[in-house]
Amino acid sequence: MDPLTGEDPVRIGPFRLLGRLGSGGMGRVYLARSAGGRTVAVKVVHAQLAAQDEFRRRFAREVAALEKVGGAGTAPVLAADTEAESPWVAIGYVAGPSLRTVVGKEYGPLPAASVRALAVGLARALEHIHAAGLVHRDLKPANVLLTVDGPRIIDFGIARAVDTVTDGGLTGTGAVVGSPGFMAPEQVRGERVTSASDVFCLGSVLAYAATGRAPFGAAESGVHAVMFRIAHDEPDLAGLPAELDDLVRGCLAKDPAARPTAAHLAAHIEAADPWLPAGLLAQLGRMAARLLDEDGTPPHGAPAREGDAGQDGDVRQDGDEDAARDGDPARHGGGGADAAEGGSAGQGRGPAQDATASPGGDPAGGGDPAGGGDPTRNDGSRPRPRRGRRRLLPAGTVAAVAAAAAVAYGLVERHGTPDAPTGGSTAQDKPRNAVPATFLGAWEGVLRGTDTAPYETARIEIAQGAPGDKAGVYVHVGGERLCMGRSTLVSVDEDRIVFGESDVTTSVPAGRCTPAAHQKLTVRSPEVLEWSSGAATATFRRARSGPGVVPKEFLGHWKDVPNPDVSDPQQDLYSHEVIITQGPVGAPLVRFQQSYPRTDEETGEPLSGTVNCAETAVLGGAGGLLVLGPATVDTAASDRECTASGASTNLRIQRVQGKERLLVYGMDADGEPGEFSKEN
Structure with a gap:
């Protein structure tokens, strides 16, 4: 990574820039952080190209492909603005080297067990891409990143919908679309490209991973010669372990109909765990740890320096999508994010993000960084329901x-x-x-x-x-x-x-x-x-940890303590109870039960009978306090008018006049607690 210069912005959208990952023919890629601490790669189209409608359409298509695919082994888009003066897209940054760097520069060919695991990971990602109706069209070692959890496919700059891919590997001007050493026969002949074309490219990638060589030669030997061999010759698989021969040759069948599907490969290959050699896994771990320490930017105007040794050597993560060269284009130019991640949203956000907030920034209008809600419900005391029909949560929750x-x-x-x-x-x-x-x-x-x-x-x-x-x-x-x-x-x-x-x-x-x-x-x-x-x-x-983390003083049946300052002739018609059982964190250990008089939903007039509601809350912490997530309605034990309160709570024990009281506080704002006494 290189430092920012005086010509670089400090922020793009909601993201603070940390440095340059690279710059290429189509755009520039920055390492950045969201307000919640998420590390992202932000790709920005060069301003002069953004003025050209064709480049804007191409960039918008790339973002749309990423948004459509975002899932296992690929990358969700965290934020984008394709209509900006300089269009940009933010994706999660993968702190891992490319397969090209690992095999070609740092480690050498991978063991057969690792290649099989690579095949499973890439096949699953391709299955996801193809299920979205897309063909990647540029699967090659430079577009495969290696992480502790498995491989990631990046760079969707030339990905196309299956029903629009009729031009094969050529553009209208005859330029090659793809990387010559890793194209399919139908792609180099300009015929229709399908999901089977990606499987052929997968076979070439696996051969490279196992032998350190492209099976049809490198582009340096002549682009046209390589393309001829892809279309007509058998692959050079010298040095390929025998146990991988059937897998690789099956993918490299000249006839698209003879190749296995990505789904078939994902389902029928047995992957090793751990998937990479121990030394390589340790290197990936150190790389991710160094990335976490990157927390600022040098002053504007600081001199440029050589590629950051803390990265993987693929400093040119540049967004250059010129597919005619078999180089190492944008590692994060067209994608590349850990699929397990979501958008960081909210200042100081903790280890989990709220999926409803705007990607990469604070929720609109500020408010609770942990997730929006009703700021007026703040006392944790499970207020009596307002008039009106209540919506129930699913019974299976x-x-x-x-x-x-x-x-x-x-x-x-x-x-x-x-x-x-x-x-x-x-x-x-x-x-x-x-x-x-x-x-x-x-x-x-x-x-x-x-x-x-x-x-x-x-x-x-x-x-x-x-x-x-x-x-x-x-x-x-x-x-x-x-x-x-x-x-x-x-x-x-x-x-x-x-x-x-x-x-x-x-x-x-x-x-x-x-x-x-x-x-x-x-x-x-x-x-x-x-x-x-x-x-x-x-x-x-x-x-506390283990199967029984709840302190014994919390256990049992607690009943609401009436407010002595409030006189209500119908007080006996209301009840509110808390039942706490033993168990581990993550289990639904706390039950809230309440009853109140039934009223007409339209007029509010009293009717005969009572409404009975029951909710269950999951224990989320057992340190100094008991921390509970939002309670969910037990529909089997609740009337139709019941609804969940929607707020997390914390519980504590306090002695009042020599007796233990359970205090229930809301976690969304300050307020008075609900007060409960132990039932005899």
């Missing part, structure tokens, strides 16, 4: 949350690392217990607010494992959501560990969470860790 919690908790309880594969020698030297004992266990901290009045909290439970393992289970609770997931261990030192992007196992409400960003934890003492994720920082302290 509580069961789904409970199942997800059980899965997530199991990840921490067991060893946390998969068994070593039997087919690869590199797996045997992978350290199985890389995490220092200091880090093991559960840690919790407050991201916004204070220890006694938290508005947003985070928790991570760390199990033993090695880089590449899902060794962490995180929980993030904001004002109106709870997010839980598994985090991949990226790198380990004696006093610091780094987790990479995470997947989501639990989202309350459903669909409100996106994968957690990178998290870095540094030892301060045996009981204290400093946590950071981008610009967000917090102090984490040891917390």
Whole structure:
């Protein structure tokens, strides 16, 4: 990475620029950060080209392809403005080298087990691309990035919809569209390109990964000669391990109909775990950790320097989509993001992001960074329902949350690392217990607010494992959501560990969470860790863990304490109870039950009978307080008028006049707590 110069902007859209990743014929790519700490690559079209309608259409098509595909093994678009004076797009940055760099410069050919795992990862990504109705058309080693979690396909600059790809590998002017050493026969002949063409390119990529050579020769030997060999000759597979021969030759069949589909490959190839040699995995972990430390920009006008050694050597991540050359174009020019990630949205956002906020910036109008909501509902006391018909949440929500919690908790309880594969020698030297004992266990901290009045909290439970393992289970609770997931261990030192992007196992409400960003934890003492994720920082302290984390004083049945200052002749018609059971973090352990008089929805006049409601809340933290995510309605035990309160809460015990009282506080604003006494 090179520093910014005086001609570079400081920000593009909601993103703060950190440095230049590269510049090419079509645009410039910057490393940037969102307000929530997400590391992104921002590609900007050169102003002089933006004035040309054809370039604008091409760029808009690229962004549309990314938005359509964004998923497994590829990249979601975080933000874009294709109508700006200088159009731009922001995608998640992948802190990993290209396959071209790893094989051609740093490591050499990969072991057969790693090539098979590469084939599975790329086939799954292609399956996703093809399911979206697109053909990538430029799959080559420079457009494949290697990460701890698997490969990523980038650069959708020439991706096209299947039903529009009728020009094969040629443009209207006869220029080649694709990379000559990694094209399909029908592509070089100018015939119709289909998803089978991408599979042929996959075969060439796998041959390169296993042998270090393109199977039809390099472009340096002459573009036309290479293209002739692709169309007419058999591939040169000297040095290819015998166990890969059928796989590679099947992909390289001259007849598109004879090639397997990406879906077939993904379903029938057995991948090794870990997928890369231990030394290479460690290198990827160090690279991701260095990226997290990149937190500022040099002064404008600072002298340019050579490529940052902290990156992978592919400094030309430049957005140059001239497909006629078989070089190493924009590593992030047309895509490239960790598929497990979502857009960072909100200042100081914690390890999970709210999917409803604007990508890369604060929610419109400010408000609660943990997710918008009703700021007037702030007392945590489950106010009596307003008049009007209430919308119910799906009946299966509580069961789904409970199942997800059980899965997530199991990840921490067991060893946390998969068994070593039997087919690869590199797996045997992978350290199985890389995490220092200091880090093991559960840690919790407050991201916004204070220890006694938290508005947003985070928790991570760390199990033993090695880089590449899902060794962490995180929980993030904001004002109106709870997010839980598994985090991949990226790198380990004696006093610091780094987790990479995470997947989501639990989202309350459903669909409100996106994968957690990178998290870095540094030892301060045996009981204290400093946590950071981008610009967000917090102090984490040891917390309870295991199958029974709820302190015994919380357990039992609690009933609402009437307000002595309020006289209500119908007080006996109202009831509000809290039932707390034992279990692990991530399980629905707290139940709220309430009853109130039934009224006419239109007039508000009293009717006979009562409305009975029941809600269940997932435990998200068990440090100094019990932290709960938003409660969900138990529809089987609730009347149709019932609705969820929508707010996260925290619970604490306080002694009042010699008796224990349970206080229930809302986490979306300051306010008076609900007060409950233990039922005898």
